[in-house]
Amino acid sequence: MSGFVFSEKPIRIDRGEGVYLYDTNGTEYLDFGASYACTPVGHCHxxxxxxxxxxxxxxxxxxxxxxxxxxxxxxxxxxxxxxxxxxxxxxxxxxxxxxxxxxxxxxxxxxxxxxxxxxxxxxxxxxxxxxxxxxxxxxxxxxxxxxxxxxxxxxxxxxxxxxxxxxxxxxxxxxxxxxxxxxxxxxxxxxxxxxxxxxxxxxxxxxxxxxxxxxxxxxxxxxxxxxxxxxxxxxxxxxxxxxxxxxxxxxxxxxxxxxxxxxxxxxxxxxxxxxxxxxxxxxEGLPAHAADVGAYLREETEARLGDEIREVRGHGLMIGIEVKRGSNRLLRDLALEHGILALPAGRTVLRLLPPLTVEREHADEVVDALEAVLT
CATH class of the missing domain: 3.40.640.10 (Type I PLP-dependent aspartate aminotransferase-like (Major domain))
Structure with missing residues (x-):
């Protein structure tokens, strides 16, 4: 018997470590949703x-x-x-x-x-x-x-x-x-x-x-x-x-x-x-770290994707990227094609709530993937 409240995604998660989740096939996913901000210090600290x-x-x-x-x-x-x-x-x-x-x-x-x-x-x-x-x-x-x-x-x-x-x-x-x-x-x-x-x-x-x-x-x-x-x-x-x-x-x-x-x-x-x-x-000073990495992520998104999106907004590592088309397909492509998990916030907003331990190189991965799926 299956559950009936949640619409299950086609990824069966098996374990997590730090800023990554792994499915039952061993595929690695960079977790930029943190299950709605639930793992601020990373998975299984x-x-x-x-x-x-x-x-x-x-x-x-x-x-x-x-x-x-x-x-x-x-x-x-x-x-x-x-x-x-x-x-x-x-x-x-x-x-x-x-x-x-x-x-x-x-x-x-x-x-x-x-x-x-x-x-x-x-x-x-x-x-x-x-x-x-x-x-x-x-x-x-x-x-x-x-x-x-x-x-x-x-x-x-x-x-x-x-x-x-x-x-x-x-x-x-x-x-x-x-x-x-x-x-x-x-x-x-x-x-x-x-x-x-x-x-x-x-x-x-x-x-x-x-x-x-x-x-x-x-x-x-x-x-x-x-x-x-x-x-x-x-x-x-x-x-x-x-x-x-x-x-x-x-x-x-x-x-x-x-x-x-x-x-x-x-x-x-x-x-x-x-x-x-x-x-x-x-x-570990994670609030200040979130401010630094979040500002970098917003700046890079605006600089590289400004023509492909409507707006980037938020503070720290609570970021919304308003796109010009529906967010659900974008989320699917990020996950299945680039191994990045994110969240929606309405029909046209991509929500990023990663663990506060992510680094600038992880932000670069996300922007690279966004550029690929948007262009």
Missing amino acids: PEVVDAATGQLEELFYVQASYPHAARTALYEQLARVAPVDIDNVWLCNSGTEANEAALKFARHATGRSKIVATTQAFHGRTMGSLAATWKDEYKEGFGPLADGVEFVEYGDSEAMAAAVDDETAAVIIEPLQGEGGINPVSKKYLQSVRVETATAGAALILDEIQTGLGRTGELWAADKYDVVPDILTTAKGLASGLPLGATLCRDWIAEDAGNHGSTFSGGPVVSAAAGATLEVIER
Whole structure:
């Protein structure tokens, strides 16, 4: 019996190492998708493997009401590296759960119900986060969803100011949209959202599920924009692909977050893997490395493919290349003809989210392959 949710690709992956994946025939693929940014330090990093397997030999699991060294250490790591004044940590299993918790915490702490989200936003597939997700294609057949969500144009300061009022519990926003097409906004805009929410007494939730952990050239995109939210959510590569998400909160949210829970909140194995992942990201300076290689990749793409594409956008190693034709065939040709794996972000955007450990020579391989398939 086969699965019925995912449309499977014609490549059967067998193993991974560093920035490469290998199929069952031994074919090597340069992984510039990282399964939606889930392997920031590369596949099977030895320190992450050692941390996870060492923990497996001692204790698979104990529920979060019992303190455990790996989980406690992760709480402390996340509080230390989070933007200033955000030192309360809730652990869960995924990005959508992290956003669900954020929405619940904001509503309980403010005593309000209205949520403001943006066009082209993607915040997850469970009912609350799905309600704050823009495209109808994700929602079709699943309604009715959670009430009280109002959408405004992404990047429009005036529309945001008009929407945020004394009934608003929170604004939830991606500092750089991923699924919506790799859409950046200005620092001025995001800072204006911070001012509007603070003035109205509403929470600002930064969804850093995809942008966090060094992806944009800073550990958090919040740091790049000089914005400190009330709640920051992260997941994807937090435990190098093991299922883990986190909701990081300021005190005023945490002190009145309400009754929330999860059976698998920060199990020992995923906590150990996450701790090792964060340690590697910090010690090896991967955010700065992502900024350098990402800038090089964007420059080379624009210089060599400027006539063949519409635009290159993004920050660090979160890059969108808007092409002049559909992206699906381009992705297939890159994979099957050139051994490069990438992702779509809409019908005409090629999304690059490689491990943060890729080098300039890997960027050159991608541009060479793009030049071949586009011309």
